[in-house]
Amino acid sequence: MSGVLVVMEQRAEASGQCAAWHRMSWETLAAGQQLAAQMGLKAYAVVVGQGIGALAEELARKKLDHVHAVEHALLATYTADGFTSALEQLIRKFHPSIVLFPHTYQVRDFAPKLATRFSQVLVSDSVGFRLESGAPIFVRQLFQGKLNADVKLGGGEPHFASIQAGAFRADQVEAGTSQVVQFTPELTADMIRAKPHEPFREAARAVDLTTADIIVSVGRGIKEKDNIPIVEELAKALGAELAASRPICDSGWLPMERQVGSSGQTVSPKMYLAVGISGAIQHLVGMKGAKTIVAINKDANAPIFEVADYGIVGDLFEVVPALIEEVKKARS
Numbered sequence: 001m002s003g004v005l006v007v008m009e010q011r012a013e014a015s016g017q018c019a020a021w022h023r024m025s026w027e028t029l030a031a032g033q034q035l036a037a038q039m040g041l042k043a044y045a046v047v048v049g050q051g052i053g054a055l056a057e058e059l060a061r062k063k064l065d066h067v068h069a070v071e072h073a074l075l076a077t078y079t080a081d082g083f084t085s086a087l088e089q090l091i092r093k094f095h096p097s098i099v100l101f102p103h104t105y106q107v108r109d110f111a112p113k114l115a116t117r118f119s120q121v122l123v124s125d126s127v128g129f130r131l132e133s134g135a136p137i138f139v140r141q142l143f144q145g146k147l148n149a150d151v152k153l154g155g156g157e158p159h160f161a162s163i164q165a166g167a168f169r170a171d172q173v174e175a176g177t178s179q180v181v182q183f184t185p186e187l188t189a190d191m192i193r194a195k196p197h198e199p200f201r202e203a204a205r206a207v208d209l210t211t212a213d214i215i216v217s218v219g220r221g222i223k224e225k226d227n228i229p230i231v232e233e234l235a236k237a238l239g240a241e242l243a244a245s246r247p248i249c250d251s252g253w254l255p256m257e258r259q260v261g262s263s264g265q266t267v268s269p270k271m272y273l274a275v276g277i278s279g280a281i282q283h284l285v286g287m288k289g290a291k292t293i294v295a296i297n298k299d300a301n302a303p304i305f306e307v308a309d310y311g312i313v314g315d316l317f318e319v320v321p322a323l324i325e326e327v328k329k330a331r332s
């Protein structure tokens with residue numbers, strides 16, 4: 001095959017029926033298409049599971065050489081043993097040069113084991129790549145994003161890398177037409193040592209900021225807890241989710257599940273409105289994948305303006321109420 005193979009992740013329902021794609025799969029597919037184009041290679045994608053026909057057909061409407069549908073009854077529910085064996089068999093048969101994964105919890109569970117089967121390592125959590133003399137160099141962040149490390153791929157092919165959430169844009173996946181190629185791995189029940197339970201789900205009250213289209217995020221510039229309703233009102237007017245920098249959550253002014261950043265959620269909404277947030281690197285790694293970033297800060301030199309598409313230098317206590325009024329007018 002000698003191309004870039006993107007391993008897509010789908011989430012199965014409790015019934016074992018496939019439900020939906022993991023959002024990060026599309027970001028990784030965009031990365032795979034771009035890497036393949038830059039290297040002059042073909043791009044492929046694979047979906048693993050049971051009853052995945054519709055998902056494979058959906059993938060076949062993307063710009064890919066072809067789509068592998070790896071199906072088996074023993075893959076109905078995720079297990080590291082099953083997925084590793086199935087993908088190992090596929091890779092040994094088709095010989096991709098590079099295998100890309102979304103850096104999900106599931107991938108963290110099985111992809112290092114899969115790479116080891118080929119005496120390789122997984123270049124995990126990559127935020128980008130570039131070519132040097134035709135060879136890809138993957139970029140990984142170290143020390144909470146303070147340093148970027150360039151990772152050269154050693155040894156023979158295939159190489160394995162996972163892509164961090166928000167590093168590539170799902171809406172940059174290119175459409176096209178390809179065909180689905182079925183692959184039935186040889187699996188037996190005794191190969192699967194784990195007995196899967198229900199997949200972990202966040203508590204019902206938990207907020208999933210990763211699916212929000214618009215996020216209004218508040219930082220220490222808000223000064224005290226009693227001022228939070230000011231930004232809450234802006235979020236409501238915009239139909240946005242409310243998020244925060246770490247000090248706001250550490251102080252208990254908003255719940256921890258609303259924290260964005262290296263120790264919070266990684267988000268990539270259409271618009272991220274940062275209110276009174278300085279733009280520390282630990283915050284930026286969690287939101288720099290947003291399509292449009294708007295910042296309100298009274299300090300013109302605040303680092304948040306380096307990543308902002310639109311910036312308002314001003315006092316949030318004046319700017320936010322005026323903005324709410326304008327949004328309400330525009331929506332009425």
Ligand SMILES: Cc1cc2nc3c(=O)[nH]c(=O)nc-3n(C[C@H](O)[C@H](O)[C@H](O)COP(=O)(O)OP(=O)(O)OC[C@H]3O[C@@H](n4cnc5c(N)ncnc54)[C@H](O)[C@@H]3O)c2cc1C
Nearest residue numbers: 219220221245246261262263264276277278282283298316
């Ligand atoms: C291991 C580690 C992990 C971390 N993880 C995270 C993380 O996940 N998420 C995170 O956010 N941080 C994280 N941090 C903390 C991070 O380093 C910063 O301390 C934090 O992001 C700063 O939050 P802030 O921007 O709200 O506050 P500050 O840095 O204090 O910035 C407040 C900003 O508000 C502006 N401002 C003040 N008054 C006004 C006003 N009236 N109008 C407009 N603007 C005003 C100021 O100019 C300033 O820029 C982490 C730190 C470490 C060491």
